[in-house]
Amino acid sequence: MITFDNVTKRYPGSIDAISNVSFSIEQGELVYVTGHSGAGKSTLLKLMAAIERPTNGTVLINNQNVSKLKEATLPFIRRKFGLIFQDHKLLYDRNCFQNVALPLAINGITGQEAAKRIRAALDKVGLLGREKSMPITLSGGEQQRLAIARAVVSKPAILIADEPTGNLDKNYAADILTLFKAFQQVGVTVIIATHDALGRADVENQSPNEKMESQTISHENTQPESKVLHLNHGKLTSTNISEVIV
Amino acid sequence: MKIWLTHHAQALRLVLSRFKKNKLSTLLICLSIGVTLALPSVAYIVLDNLNGLVSSVKSESKISVFLTEKHDKALVTSIEKTLKQNPAIQQVTYVSKEDALEQLAAIDANKSILDSLQGNPLPDAFFIEPKLLEANSIDALKNDLSKLEGVETVLVDGTWIKRLNSMLLLGKKILIILASLLGFALVAVIGNTIRMQILTQSAEIELSQLIGATKSFIRRPFLYVGGLYGFGGGVLALLITWLMILFLNQTIQTIANSYQSDFNLHFLSFDEFLVILIISIALGWLSAYFSLTSSAKKT
Secondary structure: OOOEEEEEEEOOOOOOOEEEEEEEOOOEEEEEEEOOOOOOOHHHHHHHOOOOOOOOOEEEEEEEHHHHOOOOHHHHOOEEEEEEEEOOOOOOOHHHHHHHHHHHHHHOOOHHHHHHHHHHHHHHOOOOHHHOOOOHHHHHHHHHHHHHHHHHHOOOOOOEEEOOOOOHHHHHHHHHHHHHHHHHHHHOOOEEEOOOOHHHHEEEEEHOHHHHHHOOOOOOOOOOEEEEEEEOEEEEOOOOOOOOOO | HHHHHHHHHHHHHHHHHHHOOOHHHHHHHHHHHHHHHHOOOOOHHHHHHHHHHHHHOOHHEEEEEEEHHHOOHHHHHHHHHHHHHOOOEEEEEEEOHHHHHHHHHHHHHHHHHHHHOOOOOOOOOEEEEEOOOOOOHHHHHHHHHHOOOOOEEEEEEHHHHHHHHHHHHHHHHHHHHHHHHHHHHHHHHHHEEEEEEEEHHHHHHHHHHOOOHHHHHHHHHHHHHHHHHHHHHHHHHHHHHHHHHHHHHHHHHHHHHHHHOOOOOOOOHHHHHHHHHHHHHHHHHHHHHHHHHHHHHHH
């Protein structure tokens, strides 16, 4: 689905945000991208979602080489993803329903068909009763769930979440994680960047040596297809070997 | 095709709902466009009407060709022939000196003067109506005529028409300058308004780009905003122009009546109406286009 081959991303005037990263992600996997802040997690996600192009190397998304695609076709690649941003990026000038409507509008879906899908998405995240509420009136966890509803409304094959639980307390974080797992169970590839909130802290505590990161995930809810990509200063220190833990 | 239509309908609906939300500011922008466009429109109407007035007094403009005192009938006929063949001449009338004297004598007040004269001091003359009223062509014609054999003097009456024509030309030039300057001002005003809107919606634009909106999806609503501002402004401009003409016509008719004329300002023809509307829409659209392009460069 997504294949990185020796990918390097350098922003002008800075060191490599990502250097020589290779891995691949298959359909239906649950992937954690870990690493401390500044390790290049967000950059990696942006490269996956065709928001950024690599400086070097190849990024294949559904067998399409992102660096070789024309600028004008990138938006269509991006529509394959459901994105959940670190800062939600909710639009505060419109209600929940209208927030979730935006991706559909971009795809040219409006009217009854759109309304049906928006309500289904809101229902999945448990916000069906709040469709007329303004995002500012929602709690932090509810805002995150609204952002998830917006990400899944156009039924993407890949869900990418950047620190989805970063600002939430443990209970909310567990809620959100359960939600992602539910999506994975119906065949959606889920990619989550996190520093610790999903129980990843345990893993990092177990192996303080970041150069050779353990691939095990000791979280009890972890799905069999889980995989960890651990980044350290832009380098992938944990290669993409799936470790099956039940 | 269907998706294309959906996208346009979507953009239009979005823009109209935004207008609804900001009724007052939308009205104010349209009004400022309307007032700006109404100015050159009224000036155009006044000039156009004056032009019509000048053409209607065309027949009053004549060139008088006076012949030398000594000449024979053959010369008169040959001159008449040349004049009739001249393409710049509309109509030629010959008045012999006897006829001229008779015409003079027909007016009572002239009798005492004529009595004191011995013989007939009047020359034979041709009265010519030129085809074109432009100062240049009349001058050229005058030159040609004075070179003819047997012609003593050529007088152009109605030099005031010549002057009026030049003044009208000047007026037209001023109008063009005024209209283009105001056009630039409009592009600046509309462009700035749309730039502000782009700024206030930067969050939405950024998000849309991230989740796969195409460039045209993002630009389309703003182009519609520009076009619709132009349309609204154009309609208001025509309305304002119409009211101004109505208002001016009351006074103009009073003045015209005192000159036994039924002159008044005509409103724009349908074609001109359409042209103003299209120019207005085009200006709005272009301003949106420019501000989108300049905003896109910065991000």
